[in-house]
Amino acid sequence: MTLPKLTGAQIAWRAAQDIEDGAYVNLGIGLPERIAQFQPEGRTVTYHTENGVLGFGDAPAPGQEDWDLINAGKKAITIKPGASFFNHADSFAMVRGGHLDLAVLGAYQVAENGDLANWSVGSKGVPAVGGAMDLxxxxxxxxxxxxxxxxxxxxxxxxxxxxxxxGKAxxxxxxxxxxxxxxTPMGFxxxxxxxxxxxDQLQTVTGAPLHIDETVQDLKAPEV
Amino acid sequence: MVEIAAQIGDTLSDIPDGARLMIGGFGGSGAPIELIHALIDRFNTTGQPKNLTVINNNAGNGGVGIAAMISAGMVAKMVCSFPRSADAVAFGTAYMNGDIELELVPQGTLAERIRAGGAGIPAFYTPTSFGTDLAIGKATEEFEGKMYVRERWLKADFALIKAECADRLGNLTYRMAARNFAPLMAMAAEVTIAQTRTLLDPGGIDPQEVITQGIFVDRLIAVPSPEQEEALVRDEVNYA
Incomplete structure (x- = not known):
């Protein structure tokens, strides 16, 4: 049975709707990065990247890359007026010190208590963690x-x-x-x-009990 | 006192076998390519230095920089957060063959361990990695209801970094996101060697603009037109 579902871009669009005006946000490498392109009109969001840039914008046009100006995924970026550069210790002070409003990451698994597994699929290959455990x-x-x-x-x-x-919880x-x-303390x-x-269909594809404590809304996203 | 070298090789001639090297850069931004390649030249000529421990965020890309050091057989151990990428073939091959040791450190912990090393702080507590495989064997403690992992400082014998601008007293500035780990490594190494695009007389950098103070820098070499690692990797350059 195939369930109707959102595309990756639509999931990113939905997540973008919850980012409030004025927020400082770190978007993980991959699907989370796409959230920036769906930022609702009229909101100012400042994006942080681990390698020491606050206030970066879109990718430059092809051929315009400056490889001293990249994000944590090693992709070329541009900066917006008011951007700043800083060293790695200051960058992670922003992360661990509670200064970011939101971090969005990808996941292999999430547990009902909020445990996250997203850095290793086991012993095969070269392990790599990057900034995920800090974020x-x-x-x-x-x-x-x-x-x-x-x-x-x-x-x-x-x-x-x-x-x-x-990370745990x-x-x-x-x-x-x-x-x-x-x-929540109840779980999902x-x-x-x-x-x-x-x-019931959703419960079948979820590995832990789903709880309802208020009306469940329809999850809708435009074609993006 | 800062030494200004005439030849790049002069800055590196006393790095011994088994040394611990911090090398600045995040991916290609900030990688001191000319210093690294001069060290490879010395190894190719003299067989030294080898059995190095290299501390960097990554483990080299393509066929240049740290990847070329690994391919040359100079590196016994990498301390890094992200040794895996599309172009990290040199490290991946050495690692799968059991020819290189890896100490995997979360990125923020790596930065703070280096900062602590430079600041004279032997250990600190961080929430990062609590309850994960990377905290196994480490002391933990509860502070204000939350659990933290104790991490040790990280120091090195030498740091190799890339500056945009230096004055003859060793004050440094960096270009955009090429700053990353360099100011921390400059503090944490016994001997800090900086290559710089521009070398000015004292006063040439506005004191308000100095990022790394000359007290943390030991040797300078002017490299007026530095290569960018990412550009070399994209051009599939192999340094051997």
Missing amino acids: VHGAKRVAVITDHVTKDGKPKLMRECTLPLT CVTRIYTSLAVLDI VLREKVPGVSF
């Missing part, structure tokens, strides 16, 4: 955006993560291809779900 601590809100299930259909939202942890909200959920609380997917 999950300190930001006022830590959100995850991800497909609801793995490529072979297994749940990514679980009672407990089975892959190596990035750190995630506060999850945007998936099927739903928006908050992590369903806030929105894609119309056309029933609560």
